[in-house]
Amino acid sequence: MKSRVTICLYLLALMLSSAAAAESAITVRATELKKEPYADAETVATLPDQARVEILRRQGGWTQIKAQSATQGWVRMLSLRLGDGTARKGDSGIGSLLNVARSGSSGTTVATGVRGLTEEDLRNARPNPEELRKMERLAATPRDARKFAVSANLGSHQVGYLPAPAGSAPASSGNKSPWGDGL
Amino acid sequence: MTFPEKIRGSALLLLLVALPAGAFDFNRLDLNKIGGLMGKAKDVQEVDEKGEIQIGQGVAANLLGAAPLVADERMQKYVNQTGRWLALHTERPDLDWHFGVLDSPNINAFATPGGYIFITRGLLLKLHNEAELAGVLAHEIAHVLRRHHLNAIQKSARVGLVADVLSIATQNKQHSEALDKVINAGTELYARGLDKDDEFEADRMGVVIAARAGYDPYALPAVLQTLDAMNPQDSGLALMFKTHPAPASRLELLDKAMQSSLDPYAGQPTLAARFVKFAGPAMKP
Numbered sequence: 156m157k158s159r160v161t162i163c164l165y166l167l168a169l170m171l172s173s174a175a176a177a178e179s180a181i182t183v184r185a186t187e188l189k190k191e192p193y194a195d196a197e198t199v200a201t202l203p204d205q206a207r208v209e210i211l212r213r214q215g216g217w218t219q220i221k222a223q224s225a226t227q228g229w230v231r232m233l234s235l236r237l238g239d240g241t242a243r244k245g246d247s248g249i250g251s252l253l254n255v256a257r258s259g260s261s262g263t264t265v266a267t268g269v270r271g272l273t274e275e276d277l278r279n280a281r282p283n284p285e286e287l288r289k290m291e292r293l294a295a296t297p298r299d300a301r302k303f304a305v306s307a308n309l310g311s312h313q314v315g316y317l318p319a320p321a322g323s324a325p326a327s328s329g330n331k332s333p334w335g336d337g338l
Numbered sequence: 339m340t341f342p343e344k345i346r347g348s349a350l351l352l353l354l355v356a357l358p359a360g361a362f363d364f365n366r367l368d369l370n371k372i373g374g375l376m377g378k379a380k381d382v383q384e385v386d387e388k389g390e391i392q393i394g395q396g397v398a399a400n401l402l403g404a405a406p407l408v409a410d411e412r413m414q415k416y417v418n419q420t421g422r423w424l425a426l427h428t429e430r431p432d433l434d435w436h437f438g439v440l441d442s443p444n445i446n447a448f449a450t451p452g453g454y455i456f457i458t459r460g461l462l463l464k465l466h467n468e469a470e471l472a473g474v475l476a477h478e479i480a481h482v483l484r485r486h487h488l489n490a491i492q493k494s495a496r497v498g499l500v501a502d503v504l505s506i507a508t509q510n511k512q513h514s515e516a517l518d519k520v521i522n523a524g525t526e527l528y529a530r531g532l533d534k535d536d537e538f539e540a541d542r543m544g545v546v547i548a549a550r551a552g553y554d555p556y557a558l559p560a561v562l563q564t565l566d567a568m569n570p571q572d573s574g575l576a577l578m579f580k581t582h583p584a585p586a587s588r589l590e591l592l593d594k595a596m597q598s599s600l601d602p603y604a605g606q607p608t609l610a611a612r613f614v615k616f617a618g619p620a621m622k623p
Contacts, residue, residue, distance in 0.1 A: 178567075183590075194598060215604025216556045216596075232556055233593035236586065237567035248464035248564065249614060249621055272405050272444040272458060274529040274577055282399035286406050290398070290438045290454070293414045297431070300422035307468075307609055309552030311427065314603070317542045320594035 178210045180220070180235040188228035192217035199228045208235070387452075390488055391434075394452025396521030397487075398436075401456060401528070405442035408459050410620035414439060417617075420468060421455055421475045427550035428483055437475065439620075445565070446578045448528055449478035451488040460574050463621055464564050468609035471617070472551065473558025477544035484543070486536040491524050531581025541588055542595045549603040555596075556604055562589050 185204050189196040192214050202208070202222060208230075211219040217229045295303070304311075407414060414437075421437035435453040445460040455478045457471070465471055481487060541558065549555040566585035568575060582588070 194601075213556070213560060215554055215606075216598070216601055217604075232563075233559060233589060233596075235563070236589075237563045248466055249462070249618060272401075272440065272442045272446060272577060274580070276404045277401075277529040277577075278526060280400040280404040280525055282396065283403040283406065284399050286402035287395060287399040289407060290402065290414075290436050293411060293418055293438070294434065294436050295415065295418040295422040297422065297426055300419050300426060303419035304423045304552065307607065307612060309423065309607065311552060312550050312603065314546050314549045314600070316546050317595045317599065319539070319542065320591060 178237060180208055180210050180218075180237050182206045182208065182230070182234055183236050184234055186230045186234040188220075188222065188226065188230055189217075190228055192219070192229040196229070200224070200226050202230065210235070210237070390485070391452035392517060393488070393491070393520055393524055394450040394454050396517065397450040397524045397528075398454035398456075400521065400525040401440070401448060401450070402438075405440040405444075405458070408439045408441045408620050410439075413616050413620045417457070417471070417475075420472055421479070424472055424476050424547055424551045425453070425479055427547055428479060430483055433482070435479075443574050444577060445568075445572075445574045447474050447478050449481040449487065451482065451485065451491075451524070453479075453482050455479065455482070459621070462617055464568075465561065465613070465617075466608075466610060467557065468613040469548065469553040469557035469607065470561050471613060472548045472553045473544055473555075473561055476547035476551075477540045477558060479547060480540035480543035481532070481536065484536070484539060486532050486540070487524065487527060490527055490532055490536075491520060494523055494527075528581070529577070534583045537582050538588065538591050541592050545592065545596060545600060549600050549606070552606055554604060554606045554608050555600040557608060559589060559592055559596075562592070 182202050182204055186202045186206075187198045188200040188202055190199050191197070200222065206222065208220040208222050211221060211227070213219075213232060214229075216232050218232045218235055219227065219229050220235070221227050417439055418437045422435055425431060425433070425435045430453070433453045435455070437455045437457075439462055440456050440458045442458045443460040444458050445464060447455070447457040447461055449455050455475060457474055457478075461474065462471070465474070541562075544558050545555040548558060562585045565575070565578075566589065570579060
């Protein structure tokens with residue numbers, strides 16, 4: 156019984172890892188189509204702005220796509236906008252695989268009459284101290300967290316915060332993180 | 339305002355706004371006085387974190403009043419471990435961070451002052467792996483690190499509210515009338531939303547915090563792409579879309595900020611299998 160559950164979850168994870176399959180996207184700028192997911196990989200084609208492509212999978216900052224010419228390759232993930240502008244959108248994630256909250260036959264997930272966290276619910280909310288105590292009881296200690304990370308081989312790195320891009324609002328100046336200068 | 343940019347600590351702000359209205363003229367403030375205030379600011383800052391946590395607990399209790407936790411302790415612990423691991427890689431590693439999945443089909447996530455972080459079941463359902471969860475939690479953690487909500491509450495135009503915040507910081511009463519007022523104003527903030535720049539900043543910090551903690555930093559942009567592709571008429575998105583900049587503009591600014599600087603970390607794990615193992619069971623209808 157337990158092993159069957161494990162197998163089901165494994166299959167689900169497999170499906171999730173390729174959940175982007177058959178999704179379409181549009182380029183938001185002229186984009187080089189690379190043979191491999193690296194900036195210095197061979198360019199196999201240049202896609203124009205607003206080109207419709209089919210998404211195969213994502214790997215880090217790169218998305219593998221099939222262009223309309225049937226050429227396959229990798230483009231910068233952020234050069235794409237998901238969806239192809241038609242009505243059928245947003246059908247991805249663990250929820251879509253578990254068939255949660257689907258309405259109608261379109262496969263489009265639409266939550267209607269949502270209750271609980273609407274603007275009005277928030278304005279009228281009454282405190283629930285019991286749930287708060289429960290939340291506090293479920294907290295993880297730093298030790299728990301480290302064990303949890305080690306079990307999945309999550310490493311730690313020193314990475315400085317990113318400045319705000321030029322032309323937009325100023326970065327979080329005046330609040331230099333100790334992380335910027337090392338641990 | 340010609341006030342020096344450097345002097346922007348929230349503690350000092352608290353002191354300045356506490357001055358009588360007539361004395362509220364930055365140009366006339368003499369620098370010695372400011373120096374003196376800065377010296378005292380330390381004491382206030384310390385009490386301030388306690389006050390911050392008290393406000394956060396109150397707001398968190400209200401959010402939990404609007405939607406309770408999903409009744410799956412194993413999943414809640416999993417989300418807490420993910421979040422705590424991320425928080426250890428920030429400038430506030432010792433704060434008592436708490437994470438919770440709210441039982442609501444709405445697609446949203448919230449952070450309260452003092453480190454109470456929430457993600458809704460509706461948003462969790464849209465995620466593909468642990469790195470995406472980490473990206474969302476890291477964005478929320480950033481709001482706490484930068485005290486975005488606390489600052490917004492202080493900036494709130496409500497007469498007397500700032501003084502109330504100050505009295506919480508200095509009196510440190512368990513439950514004063516002032517605290518209730520600030521908590522209620524604070525909860526309302528979640529219906530109105532933060533400044534757009536606070537959201538962009540939390541995105542920029544979120545991808546970095548995720549990278550530090552060993553996750554693929556592109557998972558947060560992947561979540562934004564998912565949201566961008568959703569039907570904006572979906573009522574589950576109404577509050578998030580009202581209170582946040584459009585996912586497309588968030589992606590555009592993240593793209594400009596990231597360029598290829600986080601690419602060395604792009605190959606880090608996404609952990610889809612562990613995400614499904616812990617988050618999957620509670621997501622069934």
